[in-house]
Amino acid sequence: MTVAVVRFPGSNCDLDTLYVLKRVLNTDVQLVWHQERSLESYEAAILPGGFSYGDYLRAGAIATQSPIMKGIRDMARKGKPVLGICNGFQILVEAGLLPGALLRNSSLRFMCQWTMLRVESTASVITRRLEVGRVLRMPIAHNEGRYFLPENQIEELDRRGQILLRYVNNQGLCNDESNPNGSCSSIAAICDRTGNIIGMMPHPERASEKILSPFHSDDGLLIFRSLLSQIQGGMTL
Amino acid sequence: MFLSLTRDEKALVQRQLGRKVTPLEWSIIDAEWSEHCSYKSSKSLLKELPTKGARVLLGPGFDAGVLDVGDGYVVTIHVESHNHPSAIDPYGGAATGVGGVLRDILSIGSRPIALLDPLRFGDVTKSGHSRWLMKNVIRGIAEYGNCVGIPTVGGEIEFDSSFESNCLVDVACVGLGQADTLVYSQNGRPGDQLMLVGGSTGRDGIRGATFASRNLTGNEKDRAAVQVPDPFTEKLIIEATLEAKEAGALRAMKDLGGGGLACAVPEAVSSGNCGADIDLSLVHVRESDLIAEEVMASESQERMLYVVDPKRTRHVEQILQRYGLPYSTIGHVIKQKVIKVRKSEKLLANLPVDLVVQAPLLQRRSLKPKSRRVQLDPPRSPTNMGEIVLQLLASPSIASKSWVYGQYDHEVGVRTILKPGAADASVLRLPNGKFLALTCDGNSKHCSISPGLGAEGSLAEACRNLACVGALPIGMVDHLQFGDPGDHEVFWSFQQTVRGLSRYCRAIDLPCVGGKVSFYNEDSDTKIAIKPSPVVVVVGLIDNKAPKLFGFGLKEVGDALIIVGSTAPELGGSEYYEQIHGFSGGKVPKVDLRNERKRIENIVKIYREPGIKSVHDCSKGGLIVTLAEMCIEGGLGASVEAEQIPAKTRQIDELLFSESHGRFILEVNRKMVKKIMKSLEDQGLPVACIGQVDDGSHLRLKYGGKTLVDLSVPEMKQRWAEAIPRLMGDIV
Numbered sequence: 001m002t003v004a005v006v007r008f009p010g011s012n013c014d015l016d017t018l019y020v021l022k023r024v025l026n027t028d029v030q031l032v033w034h035q036e037r038s039l040e041s042y043e044a045a046i047l048p049g050g051f052s053y054g055d056y057l058r059a060g061a062i063a064t065q066s067p068i069m070k071g072i073r074d075m076a077r078k079g080k081p082v083l084g085i086c087n088g089f090q091i092l093v094e095a096g097l098l099p100g101a102l103l104r105n106s107s108l109r110f111m112c113q114w115t116m117l118r119v120e121s122t123a124s125v126i127t128r129r130l131e132v133g134r135v136l137r138m139p140i141a142h143n144e145g146r147y148f149l150p151e152n153q154i155e156e157l158d159r160r161g162q163i164l165l166r167y168v169n170n171q172g173l174c175n176d177e178s179n180p181n182g183s184c185s186s187i188a189a190i191c192d193r194t195g196n197i198i199g200m201m202p203h204p205e206r207a208s209e210k211i212l213s214p215f216h217s218d219d220g221l222l223i224f225r226s227l228l229s230q231i232q233g234g235m236t237l
Numbered sequence: 238m239f240l241s242l243t244r245d246e247k248a249l250v251q252r253q254l255g256r257k258v259t260p261l262e263w264s265i266i267d268a269e270w271s272e273h274c275s276y277k278s279s280k281s282l283l284k285e286l287p288t289k290g291a292r293v294l295l296g297p298g299f300d301a302g303v304l305d306v307g308d309g310y311v312v313t314i315h316v317e318s319h320n321h322p323s324a325i326d327p328y329g330g331a332a333t334g335v336g337g338v339l340r341d342i343l344s345i346g347s348r349p350i351a352l353l354d355p356l357r358f359g360d361v362t363k364s365g366h367s368r369w370l371m372k373n374v375i376r377g378i379a380e381y382g383n384c385v386g387i388p389t390v391g392g393e394i395e396f397d398s399s400f401e402s403n404c405l406v407d408v409a410c411v412g413l414g415q416a417d418t419l420v421y422s423q424n425g426r427p428g429d430q431l432m433l434v435g436g437s438t439g440r441d442g443i444r445g446a447t448f449a450s451r452n453l454t455g456n457e458k459d460r461a462a463v464q465v466p467d468p469f470t471e472k473l474i475i476e477a478t479l480e481a482k483e484a485g486a487l488r489a490m491k492d493l494g495g496g497g498l499a500c501a502v503p504e505a506v507s508s509g510n511c512g513a514d515i516d517l518s519l520v521h522v523r524e525s526d527l528i529a530e531e532v533m534a535s536e537s538q539e540r541m542l543y544v545v546d547p548k549r550t551r552h553v554e555q556i557l558q559r560y561g562l563p564y565s566t567i568g569h570v571i572k573q574k575v576i577k578v579r580k581s582e583k584l585l586a587n588l589p590v591d592l593v594v595q596a597p598l599l600q601r602r603s604l605k606p607k608s609r610r611v612q613l614d615p616p617r618s619p620t621n622m623g624e625i626v627l628q629l630l631a632s633p634s635i636a637s638k639s640w641v642y643g644q645y646d647h648e649v650g651v652r653t654i655l656k657p658g659a660a661d662a663s664v665l666r667l668p669n670g671k672f673l674a675l676t677c678d679g680n681s682k683h684c685s686i687s688p689g690l691g692a693e694g695s696l697a698e699a700c701r702n703l704a705c706v707g708a709l710p711i712g713m714v715d716h717l718q719f720g721d722p723g724d725h726e727v728f729w730s731f732q733q734t735v736r737g738l739s740r741y742c743r744a745i746d747l748p749c750v751g752g753k754v755s756f757y758n759e760d761s762d763t764k765i766a767i768k769p770s771p772v773v774v775v776v777g778l779i780d781n782k783a784p785k786l787f788g789f790g791l792k793e794v795g796d797a798l799i800i801v802g803s804t805a806p807e808l809g810g811s812e813y814y815e816q817i818h819g820f821s822g823g824k825v826p827k828v829d830l831r832n833e834r835k836r837i838e839n840i841v842k843i844y845r846e847p848g849i850k851s852v853h854d855c856s857k858g859g860l861i862v863t864l865a866e867m868c869i870e871g872g873l874g875a876s877v878e879a880e881q882i883p884a885k886t887r888q889i890d891e892l893l894f895s896e897s898h899g900r901f902i903l904e905v906n907r908k909m910v911k912k913i914m915k916s917l918e919d920q921g922l923p924v925a926c927i928g929q930v931d932d933g934s935h936l937r938l939k940y941g942g943k944t945l946v947d948l949s950v951p952e953m954k955q956r957w958a959e960a961i962p963r964l965m966g967d968i969v
Contacts (some may be wrong), residue, residue, distance in 0.1 A: 009472075009560065009561060010384070010472055010473075012472065012649055013649060016649065020651070049649075051468070051469065054469025054470075054472075055384065057468065098398060109379075109381070110379050110644045111643060111644070112642075112647055113643055141646045141648060143380075143383075152312065176652075183951075205651065209651075210649060211654055211666070212648075212653070212654065214656065
């Protein structure tokens with residue numbers, strides 16, 4: 001039961017993600033260089049945050065041409081969990097494994113701040129152990145995190161339970177002020193139709209130890225634990 | 238060819254070589270003897286700074302200072318600036334400044350783990366040019382630091398019209414390594430291969446070191462002296478270099494910064510008492526028609542020079558190939574202490590290493606400026622104290638900087654425990670369970686009135702910042718920024734600054750482990766030098782494996798507010814004089830050096846006591862601004878009796894706005910007040926209970942039976958938080 005953390009040139013949350021899985025959660029985890037083609041021996045893959053290929057051309061675009069994407073696609077086909085965090089989300093969108101696009105933040109600036117996120121659906125491997133309406137605290141750090149999808153498709157995404165997390169305010173409500181980057185419908189995380197491929201802009205690996213959180217929370221662990229319980233249980237949704 | 242060497246220097250070179258000097262040799266010497274690389278004006282004075290200490294493994298004169306933090310771990314630290322490039326091209330200049338200092342930390346074999354950025358701009362409330370500089374400098378720092386994945390965890394910003402065209406863009410980097418695997422530059426041996434790794438060499442940044450060693454001209458052609466940033470390549474270099482280092486394949490290394498190959502090659506071999514033989518036709522270049530002088534002097538970014546054990550070159554090549562990094566083996570280390578530069582078969586330079594790296598020092602004259610006309614009638618104390626406090630909170634130097642640090646990824650690396658804005662210093666965790674506190678400070682307004690006292694004060698404030706998170710200062714690096722050293726008054730202020738820093742370091746036993754000097758900072762139009770701007774970066778250690786760590790926001794209604802330290806009539810250079818009265822002059826705060834060490838140590842000790850809820854030092858804006866910041870951050874009110882403040886004055890504006898050093902405000906649980914006060918009194922420190930935390934969400938201050946300040950916390954917060962976004966056009 002090994003988790004792969006895929007390392008692209010320019011990934012920079014790879015070691016942080018590895019650290020949390022290994023040291024905090026005691027999981028069997030390995031870094032996998034992007035030039036590998038196969039992920040067959042792994043049960044799940046995480047595409048970590050960072051600036052793969054310097055975000056040159058478009059965030060996540062060049063990474064989709066890496067050999068490892070074949071392994072990712074094979075995994076996805078087999079229903080094994082694939083979690084893209086931040087730049088990983090951007091890569092999954094660019095690869096067409098998740099719908100929509102991630103555009104420049106509406107502020108036109110890089111934003112690094114803690115956010116509150118409401119669980120919208122449990123139809124994914126990272127939220128299946130959570131309850132709808134629960135509010136989690138995790139930080140974001142991105143320049144291109146404004147999720148975009150045409151309105152009619154957003155409705156469909158919502159109906160299918162593919163919207164996993166939304167940015168909310170102190171009262172747990174969505175409004176313009178609680179939406180840090182101008183995402184359509186305040187979306188922070190989504191999944192594909194199977195619930196196995198997930199993209200999220202917030203960083204759970206930065207929110208997995210109380211000491212790192214200004215709120216003494218460790219909500220990031222809920223995301224990782226949910227994912228791990230899935231592969232430990234060997235179930236698919 | 239334009240050379241910045243003086244006539245005497247040229248004559249000396251000719252005399253020593255006793256033969257005709259080739260054009261390439263001239264350009265090598267010109268780069269290495271520039272002020273930027275040789276410290277020829279400053280070196281003899283810098284020797285006055287104390288550099289020894291129990292934790293110091295490597296002091297000034299190297300790529301980075303090295304401090305022992307226990308259990309085999311070391312922290313490395315260095316500071317650089319990119320003032321001239323940033324004044325011309327703020328985005329590229331600031332970004333490449335970050336890149337340069339990261340490679341300094343890497344050169345010694347440590348992993349960069351944090352960046353801090355002290356910045357100085359003109360008056361952004363009036364100048365669109367300064368706002369443009371600020372916006373793009375910050376974007377440059379953010380995009381580079383964020384992309385390479387090194388958190389920017391701190392910084393500070395000052396605004397003053399003397400920086401209008403010559404902004405100051407400093408960047409400090411802290412690294413983490415292990416004492417037994419550091420890479421020291423003296424380790425190269427004859428036969429070792431010299432590998433040039435990373436970005437290809439092009440025309441960008443040609444002669445940047447000499448560009449930095451003269452005054453800005455406002456000439457558009459200077460833009461070619463600014464390099465082009467490529468953080469992606471930098472990230473690959475960091476990972477590949479650390480991997481090659483872990484494999485034990487690197488004997489020594491040097492980053493390519495100011496002076497390019499012309500400086501890196503001699504510096505990589507000189508401390509090992511060796512020479513080098515290189516062939517420029519082997520260098521991987523961006524443009525095929527570069528002449529030898531250009532290849533040697535190019536400051537193209539993201540390049541490292543490795544000194545590799547010849548038996549391990551294959552291994553290093555494999556690592557570089559895996560990361561897709563270009564490289565070329567350009568020569569080797571030789572026993573003879575000379576630098577030989579060829580292009581194919583042709584020998585173009587053959588210079589003794591000692592001649593290249595030992596520039597003759599200059600004896601600069603210093604002259605105390607004639608005492609400036611001191612205004613005899615300092616501004617009269619105004620009556621609308623509340624409005625003044627609001628104005629100060631909204632002045633850019635004091636206002637919230639979240640617009641700035643919100644653009645920096647300060648969390649990557651999962652080490653940042655106390656984050657920017659929450660406390661006086663940022664705190665990172667270390668792998669041995671201890672904690673590292675980082676801060677930087679400078680005060681050009683104090684320094685322009687009294688360079689010596691201002692320098693002492695900047696260091697004092699930085700050390701207080703560390704004490705406010707429970708950390709003892711263990712080492713500092715300084716960045717000394719001045720005008721033209723040939724100006725006797727400028728040089729006098731430089732001399733006073735170094736002496737001030739030395740006095741403070743000796744008083745609290747703080748070693749200086751590195752630094753940088755940047756001269757020739759002056760306004761390109763008026764030719765007036767910038768205000769003297771020493772900036773210090775100080776690291777502190779929390780030698781306690783499970784400390785409670787907290788910021789300065791007020792925590793609980795009913796707690797007592799205690800002040801430590803005495804307030805003196807010292808409004809010179811204060812934000813109050815400068816911002817409210819537009820008055821520059823008066824008496825600058827003086828550090829009580831005799832008691833400083835005791836004071837710092839006691840605050841560090843007190844921080845660990847139960848019942849202490851927050852600690853904040855008094856600095857820019859004075860005591861009332863300190864209190865306001867504690868209210869804003871904690872979202873609670875406070876009521877204070879100004880009569881209780883221990884002071885050498887009873888004049889209200891001096892009580893509230895004086896920036897006297899050595900003062901802290903503590904929030905203390907009621908039950909612990911007596912005990913805490915007694916322990917501080919026993920040490921002979923002035924201490925008084927001046928008020929308490931209120932639930933009324935107002936900051937109230939009474940004096941002589943009258944309420945002089947009564948401000949709602951949300952209103953203060955709004956003015957303080959919105960000031961910079963409003964200036965930068967984000968709130969209209």
